[in-house]
Amino acid sequence: MESEADFQNMLCLARSFRLDHIDVDIIVCGASWGVKRGRSLTHGHDDTGGEGGEMVTNIDEEADLLPNFCQHARKVLLSADWAGGITHIGQCFEGGPAEFRKVLSKYAIECGFQFRFRKNDSICITAECMFSDSRGCLWSIHARVLNANGFFYLKKWCCNHTCGVAVHTDRNPRMGSELVADVIAEHVHDKPLTRSTDVKYNFKKAYGLQISYHVAWLVVEKAKGELYGDHSVSFDQLRWYSDAVMEYNLESYINLDFDEHNTRRFNRLFISFKACMDGFNHCRPLLFLDVTFLKGIFKGKLLAATRKDGNQGNVLHTCFA
Structure with a gap:
């Protein structure tokens, strides 16, 4: 010293x-x-x-x-801005009731309280503290649509909690899959291979909030569905794809098999383009078959037939079942 x-x-x-x-x-x-x-x-x-x-x-x-x-800079979580989602009476929510519900849920999560809806429709939304009856809490909020433009406006808001239970925690019932999917949609768009475990870990690190693995899995599926379309809808588009192949790839062969009479459920799809069939005439007489398992929400197998031409192998026929 x-x-x-x-x-x-x-x-x-x-x-x-x-x-x-x-x-x-x-x-x-x-x-x-x-x-x-x-x-x-x-x-x-x-x-x-x-x-x-x-x-x-x-x-x-x-x-x-x-x-x-031993001073250290305090980490600021990304959820800190949620506390400023609701600011004053007369505040406008251009997204309508959906935006107001989302902002209200984020506000409640960051401020650490729970609420329930007294009225919840496309015209007006009224919410109050979960302990308004048991402890006489005065917190309440009311928003209503303006017919002139369709926007939601905050009409009444008592922001004081008299119940004494407004405590921020890392778990909140309002942290559902819909809200989390809206938060990480951009992240999933940038990284399509995001896993459920990655969402669970990153959400805890960046927002300081705990979510279950089931919620994280639903979040990834919903985010991918919004960005790339629903898987179930894409199966229905196979009929359009088959017609397009036959129209723009003349002399190609395509076979779509599904239950036409009862369930109309998809069974299998076989595709062989005209160029691929012509390629067999210039390949060695060696045929290779390969298969991979599909790991999405709809299970199945993807088969591929390949022949060797010189030093490279080209996929000539594809079967999806």
Whole structure:
């Protein structure tokens, strides 16, 4: 220690670690005297009883002074802006009731309270604190559509919670798959191979909120559905695709098999383009068949027939079942 400030810093760190006393080695000209004095942090004197060991400090026994000497920048979560989603009476929500519900849910999650709807439709939405009946909480909000433009406007808002239960936690019933999917839609668009475990981990890291694996799985599926279309709808488009192939790829062969009479359920699809069939005339007489399993929500297998031409193999026929 080179100064009194260093000595005071050492005492503050010792107080933060709840130490009762510290041992001090006195060194002069590089030689240790081997004298150890136990400095009491509570009574301000040494354990040897000598007058030279008396010490007076202005350290509060209950105060944790470690942050004063080990300062770290506080991490700001991405959900911090949610608390400013609702600001004043007359606020406009151009997205209509859907936007208002989303903003209200984010506001409740960040502020740490729960609410319930008294009225919830496309005309007006009224919500109140979950403890309005049991504890008489006065928090309530009311928004209504303006017929002139179809926007939602905040009409009434009592922002004070008198129930005393508005505490921010990392779990909230309003953190459902619809809300989480809306938050991470852009992330899934940039990274289509995002997994459910990645969503669960990143949401905890970036927003400080816990979501279940089931919610994370639904989030990924909904986000991909909004960006790339619904899988079930794409099966219905196979009939359009078959007609388009036969119209623009003359002499190609395509066979779409499904239950036409009862369930109209898809069975299998076989495609062989005209160019691929012509390619067989210029390939070696070696035919290879390969299959891969589909791991999406609709299970199945993808078969491919390949022939070798010189040094490269080309896929000539494809069967999807």
